[in-house]
Amino acid sequence: MEPNATQQTIYHQRIDTVIAYVRTHLEEDLSLETLAAVAGFSPFHFHRLFKAITNETINELTNRLRLERAAALLRAIPTLSITDAAFACGFNSIAVFSRAFKKRYGIPASQWDRQQPLKNSKIGQLSEAFPRYTLENLSEWANAGCLQVQQRALPAQRLAYIRVYDSYSHYERITQAYEQLLTWYEQRGGRLADTTLYGMSQDDPEITPRALCRFDWCLSVPTDWIAEGAVNVVDFSACQVAAIHCHGDIYQEDRALQFLFRYWLPRSKYQPANLPTMEIYRRQPVELGWEIYDMDCAVPIELL
Known part of the structure; x- marks a missing residue:
């Protein structure tokens, strides 16, 4: 049976709603039952539906978004400790965060270059389309008033x-x-x-x-x-x-x-x-x- 386009759209819209919910509640306990309720699907079948549409399990998505949020905070706030970043993004222990970070990016969080996050990481193996400016470049533009914030x-x-x-x-x-x-x-x-x-x-x-x-x-x-x-x-x-x-x-x-x-x-x-x-x-x-x-x-x- 061919899928109905409207039904497909409803499924995707519900999954998008769940992803948006996860992104804004990373510090909370994101249980299967909670997310199934957000989607309006039965908890019994939600995990299978989510994986079929996103190609990620619920746990994979949650861990990925938490890691990416922590990485973004570490990059934007040089004085932020790894422990504070981990707990702010929903990890319940620094050990769990450290294992997940190394598995995701290929290096320990303590060795991650906050100014060049792609350097030496698994994500960085992809070719980059844009030039990487030095801090000297950025400082010169700031002093010259080239980039007005x-x-x-x-x-x-x-x-x-x-x-x-x-x-x-x-x-x-x-x-x-x-x-x-x-x-x-x-x-x-x-x-x-x-x-x-x-x-x-x-x-x-x-x-x-x-x-x-x-x-x-x-x-x-x-x-x-x-x-x-x-x-x-x-x-x-x-x-x-x-x-x-x-x-x-x-x-x-x-x-x-x-x-x-x-x-x-x-x-x-x-x-x-x-x-x-x-x-x-x-x-x-x-x-x-x-x-x-x-x-x-x-x-x-x-x-x-």
Whole structure:
């Protein structure tokens, strides 16, 4: 029997809801029963369904997200101890964290280079598409005022989104999803002048294997709009962001993100919030031919 497309979409939307829940409750006890209830599936069958859709078990996903969050905190906060990072992300002992970290990245957490997290790690065996700037480069740009960081508040809003998987290996999926989302929005009477386009990177390619990285195209929509087909909706909480305006090719975005994570954050009174890195577009990428971009590269932040 051929699967019904609508039924497939419902399954994927429920699993996405679980993943979002795990990401925002990493410090809690994430039992099978709790996550099955979030998904609206029977606990008896949930583990099998989750594995079939994500290609990861629930425990694998939970451990991976906890490790990636801990790694992100260690990178952004040079003074943070390994023990504090482990407990903040839901590990109940430093021994469990240490074993999991070494298994994941191939090196002990104590030997992990916080400035160059890919160096000598198993994740780093993948080829890198972007240059790695030195701290001297970043310091020179800061002193010259080349990269201006602005802090501002983003309001709470409902976002309609389409998720793209493994976008680093399949760039065409990015443009296809963008076109699909805009078509859906305009068919429902939406005007581009009334919305904001966001690109949200749910995972960090310096910490997460690129085949597992997820990217969301999002449009702000009225609060009564609901999910439909491949388009899901989420109520995004208000947050503070540190942002750099980027006008140029995609390398400008990478430079801005390296500056924010490797230079600005460690010297600020902030840490990255448990929210995705985002692109806030000033102009639609299709207007500029997908070669030049006009956007703010933003990292959600919270006080240390």
